[in-house]
Amino acid sequence: MRAMDVFTGLPDWLRLECQPIDQLQGDLFPEESQQLARAVPKRRREFTAGRTLARRLLVQAGYPAGAIPADASRCPRWPEGVAGSISHSESQCAAALASLHDCRSIGVDLESIGAVTPDLWPYVFTPAEQQVLQTTTIASPETAKLQATLGFSAKEAFFKSQYPLTKLWLDFPQAEIRQLSARSFTLELTETLPELPRTVSGLFWPVPGQQLLTLLWL
Structure with missing residues (x-):
């Protein structure tokens, strides 16, 4: 590949x-x-x-x-x-x-689709994100599984990109998914950090083995 x-x-x-x-x-x-x-x-x-x-x-x-x-x-x-x-x-x-x-x-960041199970949601997602996932689960469990993986992976990619600039280990709720499209996502910080923009965008793709790859840059 x-x-x-x-x-x-x-x-x-x-x-x-x-x-x-x-x-x-x-x-x-x-x-x-x-x-x-x-x-x-x-x-x-x-x-x-x-x-x-x-x-x-x-x-x-x-x-x-x-x-x-x-x-x-x-x-x-x-x-x-x-x-x-x-x-x-x-x-x-x-x-x-x-x-x-x-x-x-x-x-x-690389993640296996489905690894972010509902018991992990309170640690990874804000209350608003959890509500979206819960609603999506009712309509389409497979879509919710993909969205949970994407949300986790997008935050991991963001944390990796921000660390060289801030030297801070951030918690997952400090970034929130705001927008999703076919191949892109937008994250918004839930608190202001002087070294970082309030909103960042990235890209994602499926990769072999039922996995998801996310990427962003600052």
């Missing part, structure tokens, strides 16, 4: 790709391997997939294929001048990147 085959609607300056984890088991740099010294095999596979895919995008964008170690908060430490994000599910890995000349930060 190539990015151009699936991810329509992207600006020319942004690169995004999603591939099966099993197909992304390349070599790591010593600095990266050292950070995995105590990692279980599953974590090593996921980390390796993310770095392999991210390096592929870096080379495509004209950057050297260097190490991408994790920082103290376990976020990827991108080369100077690059904004990027990595996400993985049980079977898939996604990476996105762009130049800091084009955006301040990027957030990408």
Whole structure:
């Protein structure tokens, strides 16, 4: 699966790709391997997939294929001048990147459709969002399942994109879904943060394995 085959609607300056984890088991740099010294095999596979895919995008964008170690908060430490994000599910890995000349930060997230079950809604969604999901469930349980996954994933992508700018760990109710269309969403912050716009928009796509990928940039 190539990015151009699936991810329509992207600006020319942004690169995004999603591939099966099993197909992304390349070599790591010593600095990266050292950070995995105590990692279980599953974590090593996921980390390796993310770095392999991210390096592929870096080379495509004209950057050297260097190490991408994790920082103290376990976020990827991108080369100077690059904004990027990595996400993985049980079977898939996604990476996105762009130049800091084009955006301040990027957030990408992968989720399995249906994993955000109703018992999790009070922790993930505001009362208004929960009401919409409850109403949708009555009319179409499958649609509600998709919307719950999208809402969770959109917030995760936003949290990833805002962290490099604010260094804050936000709670899910601090962002609320305001609008959905066929391939896009809009989030509104429920409180003002000086470093961030009050409203942000992003894109989403289905990916193989009944999964959903969300992306936004600031």
